[in-house]
Amino acid sequence: MTSYRAAGPETLRIIPLDALTLVYHRASGITHVVDAPVPEMLEALGRDDLSVDQLLARLSERYDLLDADPAALAIRLDELVEAGLVERL
């Protein structure tokens, strides 16, 4: 099963500002300005290897998710893999 983990903490600088959060990706030098749920996803993943369902379960424990949709979460994860903020294993 595909699993995911956040990019190494040494490669990311995460600065929450207000409703939005800045993520500086050291490997690419690109600054990402992200909205919820991206910071929450990165924090929930950490360096653990989680499947989409495991990540969704962890997010559901921590937050009141209104639309707990694994397909939507998988799309978000793929976007973050593309940006280099999440690793697919």
Place this chain on the structure above:
Amino acid sequence: MRHVAHLGIGPVGFRIGSDWRGPIAQLETLYRDYPKPSIPDFSVHLFAARPWRKYLRPSVMIGGDYTIPDAAPLPLAQGLLAAEMGMNLQMALAQRRYLLLHASAVERDGKAVLMTGISGAGKSTLAALLMARGWRLMGDEFVLIDPATGLAHGFPRLISLKNQAIAVAQAAMPEGRFGPLLPGTPKGDIRHLVPDARAIRAMAEPAQPALLLFPRFGFDAAERPVPPSEAFVRLTQSSTNYVHLAERGFDALTRLVQSVPARAIDYPDTDSGIALVEALA
């Protein structure tokens, strides 16, 4: 280059070489009270595209350490503008020590107000009029943020007044030193104003950023707070070297937007614009 001027503006030294005497003579007159550092940070070249164009319909190509390919030359009558554009170009393309923001800035009691916006927002006009009201002008084009300290360094080159702003500034500063009127430039009529003696004397003194303003000219008076994330995005757009500075730029800019309040202001005329700035500062 036959004709050369050395010029220090804020923390930056320039060497400006020219095929013609005219632009150098104008720089020497208008910048007569500025320091003349012997070791420049950047070089600007004003040169003829072809040897005969030095004399026949003379037109000025702008070059230097960094160039933009296919840049259009300016007529020799606008040689002063070419020199100013050349200096701006080197800063925009080559400045690496400081985070460069396309903004004007004024200072009072050690606190700097930074004003940024698109061309026509009134950055230069507001800065010039605030200078006339006793603020220290730090610059009308670029503000330099030191990533090591977070302090703002000035870059008080000649203030570039455009179109209607020329008469407004002349009325406010009848004793001001103005350069020649340059009609019909790519940005309309331009006339330069020499920063006052205090701005030149104090140009090496940095200041603590205290307020970020995003002015817009030509709208009913309005004011709203700008959240740090919006200020961050707008300032990355107004910086030419944010990407080049990499993590130093990220640190400098996050520190700025987290520590300094930001406001967007709309103003219908310069009087209300000045009143808004002074009420907020």
